[in-house]
Amino acid sequence: MKVLVCVKRVVDYNVRIRVKPDGGGVVTDGVKMAMNPFDEIAVEEALRMREAGHVSEVVAVTIGDKKSQEQLRTALAMGADRAIWVEHEEAIQPLGVARVLKALAEREQPGLVLLGKQAIDDDCGQTAQMLAALWQRPQATYASEVVISGETVRVTREVDAGLEVIDVDLPAVISTDLRLNEPRYVKLPDIMKAKRKPMDSYTLPDLGVELPPLVERLETTPPPARTGGFKVESVEELVATLKEKGLV
Amino acid sequence: MSRLLIVAEHGAGNLNASVAKTLACALELKPAELDVVLFSADGAEAACQQAAALTGVSRVLSVARPENGAPMGAVLAPQVAAMAADYDYVFGPSTTFGKDLMPSVAALAGVPMVTDIMGVEDGRTFVRPTYAGNAVDKVRVPDGLVVATVRAASYKAVGGGGSAPVEALELDIELPTHSRFVEIRAGSSDRPDLQSATKVVSGGRGLGSAENFQVIYSLADKLGAGVGASRAAVDSGFVPNEMQVGQTGKIIAPDLYIAVGISGAIQHLAGIKDAGTIVAINKDPEAPIFEVADIGLVGDLFKLLPEIEAAL
């Protein structure tokens, strides 16, 4: 079985986000970029499936500009067998990404498509479900455990009430939650080796994909600032302050 | 005039608290008709009645089918998408139920989606958080059906007292059989629900162990508070996943939030931006949590928490 695993280039999660003063988005010039943390978990899970003998090939996919190839190289260095770069310079949103992924799924015929549960830049959390709906395959979102047995997968999902377990038939779409695994570190020789691994590239016309209209971003502003208050010196002072505010 | 549909989450005979908050957002659009739909195997009569009593509801629609016994996105989405033809807006709550379901509905309807509406500017313009709430985008949706989730923490629940009719609805469409519910493992707790509690006490890595978390439960019980946790506390196995607060956990808006042994990473703060008063208890005076806390107390939590409990 082949696995497609989706990786998105995003601002590194350690970066303190700054909104541009003109309202035109957040500052990304000179800012450290990285693979979306949930996608690292997705790559790791795909590799573990291959190591366990369930999977024969792990294919990393990204849709983005030239620089997004860096994140494909990271996936290859982690251990993916090959990569697919879908070149697209302009903005693209989850429904558009899902259409591209569906076209690739039809071409590649994977048994599983693994994605992150959300991209930490747009915080949309839409792409996996949209792909599942378009591809008419199961969606197992927020996975914290995935067990493959034959033609079905048992997925434990992190939901508000606790843990939900579902069985889905292959092929299926799975989105990863934080506790699914801990991604491996990439070693230097692997980065060298990754340079020789194959990377195919496509354009949207190659794949016959037409993008839907975008949700237009009119303005980006910083959130209302929470300014820190004050420190109290003692438990008595804390309790007295809370009582004064009518909170206890 | 527009027509709006809310997909309601419910379980164990109760309407989820997120529905009344989603409704508050929906009412800002002043729809001519505002219907609420519940999917169930048995008609979910009690939850339907609770929905019917909420302010502003025109009709409650109940879609009963054996396949709807467990709320699975892949099974519900084609049903919601079929209903969507009659509406201008379809909203769901930003709970894991709504977040799982609504993108599939949007994809089947062929329209983009808005995640986590936190404000309505006009019929097509909405405000939503990005980058863990560190940026706020004003966005305009293209023409056509609007599909969205509503960030419950941004809205106050509408009141009751309404008496909308409850109607059974039959949807004659084929449903996928590729996904099967097995079980849900829910932690049972008598404490207030984290997402609707007015007071929440949360513990982080500073607690050190599951046993030590007892001091958090104890203070919470004294206050009648819900209990939350940081990701580190969940990852370390101190508490179950449903207690995680933050960007990828629960987004909450209690009147009082007490963060104990939590450093204040941006991903954690994303979950408490709408809290009324934030209290931080941490032994490190430089911990970033103090930059946002309204009231800070520096010291060892194991010494301070019992003292606070005694002083209350």
Ligand SMILES: Cc1cc2nc3c(=O)[nH]c(=O)nc-3n(C[C@H](O)[C@H](O)[C@H](O)COP(=O)(O)OP(=O)(O)OC[C@H]3O[C@@H](n4cnc5c(N)ncnc54)[C@H](O)[C@@H]3O)c2cc1C
């Ligand atoms: C993609 C992504 C998503 C994430 N989502 C979330 C999320 O939803 N929610 C979340 O919480 N995190 C999330 N995180 C993790 C986040 O970045 C932090 O790692 C996490 O919040 C740290 O938890 P903590 O504050 O409990 O632990 P630490 O950062 O280790 O802080 C522990 C604190 O306890 C204090 N302490 C220790 N002992 C005592 C004592 N005896 N008395 C008083 N104070 C003491 C220390 O001074 C320290 O400040 C996410 C990370 C990523 C990459």
Ligand SMILES: Nc1ncnc2c1ncn2[C@@H]1O[C@H](COP(=O)(O)O)[C@@H](O)[C@H]1O
């Ligand atoms: N441009 C992209 N290229 C590859 N994968 C993507 C892209 N955008 C989103 N994804 C995948 O979809 C997941 C969810 O993204 P989102 O719906 O934007 O929150 C991400 O974690 C990725 O796995």
